[in-house]
Amino acid sequence: DTGVSQDPRHKITKRGQNVTFRCDPISEHNRLYWYRQTLGQGPEFLTYFQNEAQLEKSRLLSDRFSAERPKGSFSTLEIQRTEQGDSAMYLCASSFYRGNSGANVLTFGAGSRLTVL
Amino acid sequence: KNEVEQSPQNLTAQEGEFITINCSYSVGISALHWLQQHPGGGIVSLFMLSSGKKKHGRLIATINIQEKHSSLHITASHPRDSAVYICAVSIIQGAQKLVFGQGTRLTINP
Numbered sequence: 001d002t003g004v005s006q007d008p009r010h011k012i013t014k015r016g017q018n019v020t021f022r023c024d025p026i027s028e029h030n031r032l033y034w035y036r037q038t039l040g041q042g043p044e045f046l047t048y049f050q051n052e053a054q055l056e057k058s059r060l061l062s063d064r065f066s067a068e069r070p071k072g073s074f075s076t077l078e079i080q081r082t083e084q085g086d087s088a089m090y091l092c093a094s095s096f097y098r099g100n101s102g103a104n105v106l107t108f109g110a111g112s113r114l115t116v117l
Numbered sequence: 118k119n120e121v122e123q124s125p126q127n128l129t130a131q132e133g134e135f136i137t138i139n140c141s142y143s144v145g146i147s148a149l150h151w152l153q154q155h156p157g158g159g160i161v162s163l164f165m166l167s168s169g170k171k172k173h174g175r176l177i178a179t180i181n182i183q184e185k186h187s188s189l190h191i192t193a194s195h196p197r198d199s200a201v202y203i204c205a206v207s208i209i210q211g212a213q214k215l216v217f218g219q220g221t222r223l224t225i226n227p
Contacts, residue, residue, distance in 0.1 A: 033214060033215075035215075035217075040219070040220075041219055041220075042121075042203055042205070042217030042218050042219045042220050043160075043203075043205075043215075043217050044217070045214045045215070045216070048214055056214065091160065093160075104207075105150075105162050105165050106150075106162065106215065107162070108152075108159065108160035108161070108162075109159075110157070110159040111159065111160075
C-alpha cells in the first residue's frame, strides 16, 4: 500500500462541465475525508465517510457537489456544472478510527487540482 | 475570527537559524496537528499532540492546553525545510475532522 492516491492530479475544464475526482485511501482505513484548499489558504472540510456512510457534509458543499464511497473503499467527489469559483485543490485524507474519543492521524493524498476556465 | 490562527504568515530566514511558528486556537480540541505542505500540494503529518512536547529530529512541537497555544520549532534550519507549515486541530465535537490554520510559508535561504 503506497498511501492515499488521488486521480487525476490535475484537471482543466470549462465552466459548466462536470468533473469527478477519485480517492483511494489506505486499505485498512475506515474513515475518508474530503477537503478543499484555495491558493494561500488552509484546507477546508467538505465531507467525510466512515466506511460507506457519509456522516457529515459542510455547508460549503453545495447541491452541485456529491460524494460517494459505495463499498467503503475508494471515494468519488463529483462537481456538476462547474463554476470558476470551484477552482481549487481537492484533498483526500484517510484514517483508522477505533471508536475512541481521541484523535487519529490523517494521511493525505497529493490532491487533485481543478482549474475551471 | 478564525478558530485556528497561525503566525507569522510568512517567514524568511537564513540557513542555520532557529525557527518558531505559532498557533493559537479558540475551540475545544482532542489534539493538535502540525503538517507540512510542499509546492504541488502533498501534505505530510509531522506531529499530533494533545499535551506537552514532541521531538522528531530537528523538529520540536509544544502545546499549552490552558493557553490554547502551540509552537513548532525547527533547529539548525536548512533550505529543504522550506515549505508551508500548517497547524490544524481535531475539534472535540467534530468527528475528528480537522480545522486548519491558514499556514505559514517558510523560506530558508542558503
